[in-house]
Amino acid sequence: MSSTDMYRRALAQLKDKEASLEKELQRHEADLHKAKENARRYEDQAQRASSASSAKSALSSATRESKKALDAGKKVADIKKKLADNARDQGSRQRSLQSSEKSDRQAQDREADRRRQREKSHAREMAQLAKTNVHYVHLKPPEPEKLRVLYLTSNPGMDLRTDAEVRQVQQALRGAKYRDLVTVEQRPAATFQDLLDGLNDVQPHIIHFSGHGGGSSVVMEGGELAGGSEQAISFPLLVKALDATDHPPTLLVLNACDTLEGAEVILPAVPVVIAMSDNVLDMAAILFAQQFYAALASGQSVGSSLKQAKVKIEAAMIDDEASELPQCISRDDVDISSLVLVKTA
Structure with a gap:
């Protein structure tokens, strides 16, 4: 009071x-x-x-x-x-x-x-x-190729279970219907340079960031050998990096606290963004990622996969409001309920 x-x-x-x-x-x-x-x-x-x-x-x-x-x-x-x-x-x-x-x-x-x-x-x-000269990304027709996921994890404070998250995602993919059509390339202790290198090497359809966020930025590793160093990457800088490729991703997943506010600035470079609207607990973040990729690898749309991930969190009864934290924003010309990223033919 x-x-x-x-x-x-x-x-x-x-x-x-x-x-x-x-x-x-x-x-x-x-x-x-x-x-x-x-x-x-x-x-x-x-x-x-x-x-x-x-x-x-x-x-x-x-x-x-x-x-x-x-x-x-x-x-x-x-x-x-x-x-x-x-x-x-x-x-x-x-x-x-x-x-x-x-x-x-x-x-x-x-x-x-x-x-x-x-x-x-x-x-x-x-x-x-x-x-900034950002070219507007247009969705391409489905292609019969593997879904490539660039999985960036950053934990400079050593207080997040990012390794456990990746392990649970990989385990979920092994049991998925179209597991052979999804490949995950992890970059642990990811730096900004790892993001740029991943755009070149992996040419991902999905970029997934797991770590700390907030204030329209994400926190990546600083790259110091001693460990513990960090670098805040603002959304304007992030969108410039995502635009600096001839093979732009379709989906960006920000599995980090308070990353939804201001994420609209990313849409010119990436048509669909999933982010967290508030602080998110470790377990909720892990359950979200696990079920989201299990659903995608089963041929579900991005919209249905997000719904399944929310239901997974709610069923675990972690927090009354935790299931509402993952939110999706997309361009007006994108319907996530019909956007299927795993192509079977």
């Missing part, structure tokens, strides 16, 4: 308490008035009494009612003090609430300014990208 909500709730509770005290005050003031009236009435009866015994009884009743009036008066005074304390507390909470709301507005203004700066930065990147 935010500070603003906490102050609002506290202020509402004080107002409810004030209303309750007001009702209680009215009740005790009524009791005080009634007891005073009864005491005066009994005193009058004592003065008019015709006998000593009647006068004594009336005076006793007057004393009793006076005591009730005294008790009621004490309660009235106590409640008025509580009301005064409540009013003071309400004033304090109201000032705190106004200060917290002001802080919230300032935080919202700062976030809005940061968002505008990000939008401006994105617009500049798009403008820069537009200046």
